[in-house]
Amino acid sequence: MVNFAAALEPVVDLVFPPRCPLCGEALARHGGLCAACWSTLVLPGEPSCARCQRPLAHHGDGHEPDEGESGLVCAPCLAQPPRHDGISAATLYTEPSRKLVLAFKHGRKVALAGLLSRLMLARLPVLEGAWLIVPVPLHRWRLWKRGYNQSALLATRIAKARGVPLVVDALERIKPTPSLGGLGRRARAQALSGAIRARPSRAGQLLGAQVLLVDDVLTSGATTDACVRALKKAGAARVRIACFARVLDEAIDDARANAVEAMAG
Structure with missing residues (x-):
């Protein structure tokens, strides 16, 4: 069965080039952030x-709580x-x-x-x-x-x-x-x-x-x-x-x- 969304993706990318929604940097594909903006979240x-x-x-003793301590309130x-x-x-x-x-x-x-x-x-x-x-x-x-x-x-x-x-x-x-x-x-x-x-x-x-x-x-x-x-x-x-x-x-x-x-x- 043809995946029309996937088939049309190159056309969409050509008409609307993928851009980072935060800074406008060019992306490889739609739906993400650039590396620089990812790091700011x-x-x-x-x-x-x-x-x-x-x-x-x-x-305070250098001990990092592990998953077993995740029930702390x-x-x-x-x-x-x-x-x-x-x-x-x-x-x-x-x-x-x-x-x-x-x-x-x-x-x-x-x-x-x-x-x-x-x-x-x-x-x-x-x-x-x-x-x-x-x-x-x-x-x-x-x-x-x-x-x-x-x-x-x-x-x-x-x-x-x-x-x-x-x-x-x-x-x-x-x-x-x-x-x-x-x-x-x-x-x-x-x-x-x-x-x-x-x-x-x-x-x-x-x-x-x-x-x-x-x-x-x-x-x-x-x-x-x-x-x-x-x-x-x-x-x-x-x-x-x-x-x-x-x-x-x-x-x-x-x-x-x-x-x-x-x-x-």
């Missing part, structure tokens, strides 16, 4: 909290356990990841879904048992204005790659919410109060389900927390979060310190 490091991915301090999660059952972020929210997100989310460069989802898949652990994949929803007004739900595009790619059922409309945003940028934690929670619920027609699928909740960026966690609350209220047994970029300043500082240490060594 900051990945979540280890050791980290098993529940929230927050970086944990090294032992940070103090904030011990003091106030999160509603979710883990976070998998592909990158930390720095200037390069921000540019990719803005181009994807507001620049209508939907083809970036392939690159972003591949990076997310690389950081996503094996999901044991039966799972459902659910995207963070947009309110219908914002969906009409933008034309697509960026989280749904990522969720679709991840579901196909993992062979996991996608329930794109499991959640619905029943009231519009203002931009959360610049709002404090309490104000964000108030803005999202009652805004997101599980769709009643999907109640049977969500009851007892393990859900992978997909979003593009995790900032304060207010939106995903509202989604997790709605999913568990509907009876979901577990909800894990997968995102492309995560705002976590202490993790960025830790990653930079490790890079400096590696260069010095």
Whole structure:
């Protein structure tokens, strides 16, 4: 059977030469970054909290925690356990990841879904048992204005790659919410109060389900927390979060310190 996409690839490359979406450097093929831009992405490091991915301090004796110590939990999660059952972020929210997100989310460069989802898949652990994949929803007004739900595009790619059922409309945003940028934690929670619920027609699928909740960026966690609350209220047994970029300043500082240490060594 002819693979038309592969057959047309040389023609597409001729008409639209592959370029790095960050710097415009020529590439061998579409769907990636140049070597220089790859090196600017900051990945979540280890050791980290098993529940929230927050970086944990090294032992200070030269001993690096191994995989057997991956169940360590940070103090904030011990003091106030999160509603979710883990976070998998592909990158930390720095200037390069921000540019990719803005181009994807507001620049209508939907083809970036392939690159972003591949990076997310690389950081996503094996999901044991039966799972459902659910995207963070947009309110219908914002969906009409933008034309697509960026989280749904990522969720679709991840579901196909993992062979996991996608329930794109499991959640619905029943009231519009203002931009959360610049709002404090309490104000964000108030803005999202009652805004997101599980769709009643999907109640049977969500009851007892393990859900992978997909979003593009995790900032304060207010939106995903509202989604997790709605999913568990509907009876979901577990909800894990997968995102492309995560705002976590202490993790960025830790990653930079490790890079400096590696260069010095």
